[in-house]
Amino acid sequence: MKAERLGLRPGDAVIYAVLVLLCAALFLLPLLQKGNESLTAVITLNGEAVETVDLSALREEETRTVHGCEIVLTNTGVRVAAADCPDRLCVKTGEITRAGEAIACVPNRVVVTLRRADRKEPYDGVAW
Amino acid sequence: MTRKRILSFAAVALLAAAAVCALLFVQKRSRPYPMTEKTGIAMDTIVGCKLYGAPAGAEAAALNVVSSLENAISRFRKGSDVWTLNETGSVKSTLLPALLAQCRPLEEQSGGAFDLTVGPLSTLWGFGTDDARLPAQSEIDRAKAAVDYTGLAADGSTVTVREGQQVDLGSVGKGLACDMVKQYLQSAGVKGGVVSVGGSICVFGKKNDKGEPWTVAVKHPREENRFLGYVKLKEGFVSTSGDYEQYFEQGGKRYCHLLDATTGYPAESGLCSVTVVCQNGMLSDALSTVCFLLGKEKSEPILQSCDAAAVFVTVDGGVSAFGDLDFTPDES
C-alpha cells in the first residue's frame, strides 16, 4: 500500500507526530517525577483516622500530639518520641520508614501507619 | 485497491482488534475487587484487615471478632475463660479444650520448653510492662515450680489446672484470632483478604479474578529500613517470633520475652527471628514460639509433623529456610 494510493497527505504525518509525542510524554512524565517512595502517615485513635500527613510534602520535622503520644513525622519516616503510657513500647519501636509498617500505643489506643501515596506497595501485609 | 488487498487489510485489522480484545480481557481479570480496610487495637496490639470484595461493615465486624476473643482468652480480663481458670482452678469453656488438645503435642515434642502454664514466669519477668527485669535465681526457681503442662487437663468442656498454676495464652492468642477472623470473613462472603493481628498474618481468597498468590513481607530482626524478605502464598498463616519485640538489655546481654519453660529463662537457641508458615493460625503462632525456643535443628521434625515451613535467622545474621515455602530474601 503506497502512500499515494491511499491518498495520504503531509498533514497526516503532522497529526500522528503530535499525538504520538504527546502520548509518549504523558507516559514518561510520572517516571521522571518521583525517585523515592512518597509516603503518607495515617494516625488513628480508637480505629478512626484522626489525621493524615503526606510525608513527602514535609520539609522539616513536624510533631503531632495525639491522646498522650508525641508523634514525630519527618520526610522519611515516623516515630513516637514520647508517650505517657506505662510500657512505652511505642517509643521503643523506633522509627518506621516503609509502607505497611505501623507503631501502636496500645494503652492510648493510638496507631500510626505508613502507606504509599500511590498505594502500590509490592506486598499485601507485613509479618512482625 | 484490489480485492485481495482489501481482504488482507481487513484480515489484519480483524486480527489486531482480536488481539486488543484478548489483551484487555486478560487485563480486566487482574483488576482488584473493591478493597476496604480498617486498623484498630485489640488484644493489646495493632489489629488490621484489608478485604477485597467484602460486604459493607465486614472490616469492622472482623475487628470485633478479635475483641470478643480477647474477652474469652486474655488472662488479664476479669471473667474471661483463662482468668477464671487461673483464679479458681477450673472453668467450663467451649474454646479451651480444643486449644489445649492442639497444643499438647507441641508441649510434649518441645520437652516442655513450650508450655501453656508458663504464666508465673511471664508475670515474674514482666515483659510487656514497664517493670521488665532480670529476676533472682530463687524467684525463677519458685515460679518454675508451678510450670507444668501436665497439670493442665480437659475433660469434655471442663478445663482444670493444679493449684498455683497460671495459664498464659500469649504465644497462641494472635494466631487463634486470625483463625477466627478468617472463618468469620469467609462465611460473610468476602472474596479475599489480609488480616493482621499483632503481626500474625492471615491471607485467604483472591484479590482479583486471576487469584495470584499474596505477598507477605517479613520484618527484619535488626534493620529498620528494610525487610528480611517476602513470603508468597495463596492461602495460609504467617507468624513471626523475634527477640526484638519485647526485650531489655542488661550486662551486655539481651533478654527477650520468649521464655523457655524448662529453664525459666529467655530462649538461648542462637536465633533472633523465626517466621512460620502454615495452614492453621494458632499453630503458626505456637510453632513460631516453639522454633524460636528450640533452634532450627530440633524444630525441623516438629515443623514437618505439622506440615509447616519456616525461615530462621540466627543472631549472626544467617538466614535459612526449612520446608515447602516461597521465600525471597530482600536484597536491597
Place this chain on the structure above:
Amino acid sequence: MKKMNPAQKAALLGVFGALALALSFLENTLLPAVPLLPPGAKLGLSNLVTVVCGALFGPPAAFCIAVLKALFAFVTRGVTAGLMSLAGGLLSAAALSLLLKSIGKTVSYLGLGVLCAAAHNLGQLLMSVCLTGSPALLSYGKYLLLFALFTGTLTGLMLCVLVPRLQKSGRFSSIKIGQPEEQNQ
C-alpha cells in the same frame, strides 16, 4: 448514474445509524469496563460510524449520529452513559467538521480518523472528570490517547479505502475527496 435522492439518503443514514447502535451494543457487551480507561469510557469502535457518516454526508450527519448514539446509551444504560457518549460523539463530530474541508489538500482520511478518535476519547475523559468532580481521572489521558491512535488508524484506513470506491460508484457523485455531498433536503 443518478445522484442519491433525499429519501435514499435518509434510508442510508438510517442504516448507518443502526450500524452505530449495533457497534455500540457490541462494545458494551464485550468490554463493559475497559481496564486502563476511566469507568464508562468506551474504546471508540462505534465512533467509526460517526466519522464515516460525516465524511459521506457532511458534518450535520455526524452530529446526528452522535446524538442518536447518545440517546441510545441514555435509554439502555443510563444518564452517565448517555452523557459520556454525547461528549465523545460531539467532540469527534466537531473535529470532523473542522478538518473536512482540508481533506485531499493537507490531510487525508487517515488523519481525520485518528484525530476524530482522539477527540472522541478526549470528550469522554473530560466528561468523566466533570461527572465525578475529580481531576485525578485526567491521569487516564495517556491510555485514552494510546487507544485513540489505534482505533483512529483503523477508522482512517477504512475510510481511505472506502471513499474512493464509493466515489467510483457514482451514487455519491458529488463527493470528490474532500467535498461532502450537498444536502438538498
